[in-house]
Amino acid sequence: xxxxxxGFIITFWLLIxxxxxxxxxxxxxxxxxxxxxxxxxxxxxxLFWAQADAGSDPNALSRDVFFIQTRRADGTVMxxxxxDTGWGWPPYFKFDTSNLQAEAADAKSTAASPxxxxxxxxxxRNEFFSIFPNAISVWPVDGPEASxxxxxxxxxxxxxxxxxxxxIWVRWRRFRxxxxxxKLEEMQDSWEATEDSLAEKRSRLRxxxxxxxxxx
Amino acid sequence: xxxxxxxxxxxxxxxxxIYICLSFYSRAVRRGKLEAEWDEARGPGDRESFVRAGxxxxxxxxxxxxxxxxxxxxxxxxxxxxxxxxxx
Numbered sequence: 001x002x003x004x005x006x007g008f009i010i011t012f013w014l015l016i017x018x019x020x021x022x023x024x025x026x027x028x029x030x031x032x033x034x035x036x037x038x039x040x041x042x043x044x045x046x047l048f049w050a051q052a053d054a055g056s057d058p059n060a061l062s063r064d065v066f067f068i069q070t071r072r073a074d075g076t077v078m079x080x081x082x083x084d085t086g087w088g089w090p091p092y093f094k095f096d097t098s099n100l101q102a103e104a105a106d107a108k109s110t111a112a113s114p115x116x117x118x119x120x121x122x123x124x125r126n127e128f129f130s131i132f133p134n135a136i137s138v139w140p141v142d143g144p145e146a147s148x149x150x151x152x153x154x155x156x157x158x159x160x161x162x163x164x165x166x167x168i169w170v171r172w173r174r175f176r177x178x179x180x181x182x183k184l185e186e187m188q189d190s191w192e193a194t195e196d197s198l199a200e201k202r203s204r205l206r207x208x209x210x211x212x213x214x215x216x
Numbered sequence: 217x218x219x220x221x222x223x224x225x226x227x228x229x230x231x232x233x234i235y236i237c238l239s240f241y242s243r244a245v246r247r248g249k250l251e252a253e254w255d256e257a258r259g260p261g262d263r264e265s266f267v268r269a270g271x272x273x274x275x276x277x278x279x280x281x282x283x284x285x286x287x288x289x290x291x292x293x294x295x296x297x298x299x300x301x302x303x304x
Contacts, residue, residue: 051219058218087223093294096302136301171241 021124023090024157025136027148028119030070030078032138035105040065048123048131054086054095066101068135070119071111073144080121081132090122092136104138116141118148227290235286242283246274 041062042049049065052058066082082101085092094100109115118141123133250270254263261269274280 054219055217087219091294091297092301093298094301095298099302 020158023122024154025092025120025122025151027151028070028072028078028121029116029141029144029146029148030072030119031109031111031114031116032068032070032104032107033077033110034069034108035067035101036069037064037066039063045129045131048126048129049081050083050085050134051088053084053097066097067132068101068104068119068138070117073116078125079132080119080135081123082135085134092122094134094136100135100137104135107138107140114144116144116146118146231286231290235283238286239280239283242280243271243274247271 039062040049052060052063056063068080068082070078070080072078082097082104083094084097085094087093104117107115107117117138119138120136121133122136123131125132247267250267251263253270254266260266
């Protein structure tokens with residue numbers, strides 16, 4: 001039972017953590033090597049693709065998606081998709097996909113004369129599901145060692161959420177101590193009283209029966 | 217526009233739930249404070265009418281209208297996000 005409970009708690013917190021890790025923005029320092037667009041038919045990985053651009057037909061099954069190919073400062077490659085999040089989830093309200101693609105295409109550079117860019121994005125790259133992080137914005141930086149901006153928005157969001165959860169939890173606990181626990185105790189007391197009176201009746205019955213058998 | 221309408225609709229429902237919960241909670245806190253105040257001072261008037269008058273005053277107060285911030289703050293946040301994501 002202990003392990004089951006632990007398993008549930010760990011699973012719950014892992015889900016919460018991965019939700020935030022997927023949704024909150026992060027910044028990569030990378031060199032844009034190319035940009036392209038590809039037709040995409042989301043299938044099982046639909047959850048990890050955004051919807052059609054704001055304003056276009058939301059029911060179209062397949063559509064073209066912009067991609068930004070990069071090589072990061074540590075030498076690995078990363079491919080970002082570039083999609084509108086529009087009015088949907090996650091709430092980045094990104095509508096400037098085409099403008100961002102124009103900026104990224106303008107920032108292309110070669111290994112010989114690198115121009116490093118900071119790319120703010122959310123999401124995960126996973127080869128097994130063919131999912132890509134979604135780029136939010138790009139801006140030029142000095143080099144591969146350039147410092148990333150402080151993630152103050154993430155800090156703010158997580159702090160506010162933690163404060164709200166703590167506030168609700170404290171009030172719920174207070175409410176339970178004041179209103180629910182006394183009621184439960186009352187119920188337990190009355191149950192015990194019922195049991196006692198039942199036991200009393202039973203023993204009286206037993207005495208009566210014993211007396212009867214002895215034929216008094 | 218369907219996506220915008222859906223976001224506004226869902227947002228409105230969620231914020232309304234939060235608004236209702238908050239306003240009930242705030243009123244209950246105010247009631248508790250008024251009752252504690254009367255219990256300490258034993259007056260003026262009887263407890264019932266003292267609490268009722270205090271709550272009537274609370275109903276017209278700025279503090280209660282501040283709960284409307286539940287609608288205002290997310291709207292401003294969305295506006296700022298749209299600006300900083302697309303135009304800054």
